[in-house]
Amino acid sequence: MASHVIPTIDLSPFITATDYPKSQVPGTVKLGQSNGHVNKNSISISKEVVKKEISKACREYGFFQIVNHGIPVDLMNYSLELAKTFYALPDEEKMKRGPGAPTQGGFKKNPEHLPDRNEFMYIFEPGSPKNVIPENPPQFKGVLEDIFPRYRNLASLIEDIINDCLGLPPNFLKEYNDSRSYDHLLSLHYLPASDFENSGKVEHEDGNIVTFVLQDDVGGLEVLHNGEWIPVPPAAGTLVVNIGDTLQVLSNNRFKSATHRVVRPKGKTRNSYAFFYVLDVDKWVEPLPHFTTDIGEPPQYRGFYFKDFVQGRVHDRLNPPARLEDRFCIKHYAISTSG
Numbered sequence: 001m002a003s004h005v006i007p008t009i010d011l012s013p014f015i016t017a018t019d020y021p022k023s024q025v026p027g028t029v030k031l032g033q034s035n036g037h038v039n040k041n042s043i044s045i046s047k048e049v050v051k052k053e054i055s056k057a058c059r060e061y062g063f064f065q066i067v068n069h070g071i072p073v074d075l076m077n078y079s080l081e082l083a084k085t086f087y088a089l090p091d092e093e094k095m096k097r098g099p100g101a102p103t104q105g106g107f108k109k110n111p112e113h114l115p116d117r118n119e120f121m122y123i124f125e126p127g128s129p130k131n132v133i134p135e136n137p138p139q140f141k142g143v144l145e146d147i148f149p150r151y152r153n154l155a156s157l158i159e160d161i162i163n164d165c166l167g168l169p170p171n172f173l174k175e176y177n178d179s180r181s182y183d184h185l186l187s188l189h190y191l192p193a194s195d196f197e198n199s200g201k202v203e204h205e206d207g208n209i210v211t212f213v214l215q216d217d218v219g220g221l222e223v224l225h226n227g228e229w230i231p232v233p234p235a236a237g238t239l240v241v242n243i244g245d246t247l248q249v250l251s252n253n254r255f256k257s258a259t260h261r262v263v264r265p266k267g268k269t270r271n272s273y274a275f276f277y278v279l280d281v282d283k284w285v286e287p288l289p290h291f292t293t294d295i296g297e298p299p300q301y302r303g304f305y306f307k308d309f310v311q312g313r314v315h316d317r318l319n320p321p322a323r324l325e326d327r328f329c330i331k332h333y334a335i336s337t338s339g
């Protein structure tokens with residue numbers, strides 16, 4: 001039994017009456033009702049409390065969960081149901097809309113030479129020419145187009161909160177991360193584990209700013225914390241939030257981009273969505289002066305163009321090195337402090 005629990009944070013103080021009248025906040029979940037893992041201490045009552053909770057979670061775990069986030073729970077559940085219907089279709093039906101290039105839209109199976117047994121589909125903003133959304137089930141496209149901008153707005157809110165948590169000038173991150181061209185949603189379908197292997201997603205860090213994960217009730221997502229794998233148990237109406245490498249670098253390691261993985265359970269398929277809030281590939285990334293020169297601390301990373309980092313990651317994902325520790329990751333840019 002893991003001794004640590006990823007905190008669950010009630011975002012309702014930030015879901016304003018102008019967004020939704022409070023009494024009608026879609027997606028309202030009473031903390032403590034839907035799962036047994038809610039830490040009572042993390043129930044938030046004001047914006048300041050929420051910010052403190054988020055700061056703590058980002059420093060300690062790089063992961064937290066949110067409830068009362070304003071995205072209708074029915075819509076979230078329906079998106080999972082439709083994915084389940086789609087992935088249950090015969091391969092030739094699913095293949096009608098894929099595969100395209102590795103990071104473009106359309107149905108794909110993870111290649112056989114890779115350890116992860118999953119199928120997936122990238123979804124870009126509504127109307128993007130990169131999108132290849134299935135026509136079957138017929139409601140799929142409309143639901144994805146409905147939920148995509150909601151995730152994006154929520155990510156913008158979380159970015160604002162993180163901006164404050166880091167003590168940055170108002171709107172600093174928004175102005176820096178000012179292009180929305182690379183945001184995407186990933187629909188994932190994990191096959192059941194066999195007697196011999198159970199990898200759904202090998203351990204990795206996300207390279208972007210911030211990610212949301214919506215998981216069904218099967219479980220399997222785990223976060224590495226002080227050498228221990230902590231499960232992130234599914235809870236109805238909850239979204240998982242995790243910090244990506246870009247924020248870890250900008251904040252000079254104040255906020256953590258945690259290593260995580262998906263372990264496939266036996267006898268069950270699993271569906272999830274990951275929404276990636278992503279920096280423009282032309283951006284230069286380096287520890288911000290607020291956390292280095294301004295306070296006399298050395299940078300923990302050398303700077304890089306985001307596109308070079310992305311390219312290295314994509315290459316590595318398709319051609320994984322034999323040893324996990326040789327994979328291309330943010331450590332590639334870390335400045336060694338030893339010696």
Ligand SMILES: O=C(O)CCC(=O)C(=O)O
Pocket residue numbers: 186188201206213215221260261262272273274
């Ligand atoms: O499916 C999940 O729960 C997590 C997926 C994930 O970590 C990713 O796509 O980067």
Ligand SMILES: [Fe+2]
Pocket residue numbers: 204205206260
């Ligand atoms: Fe991930």
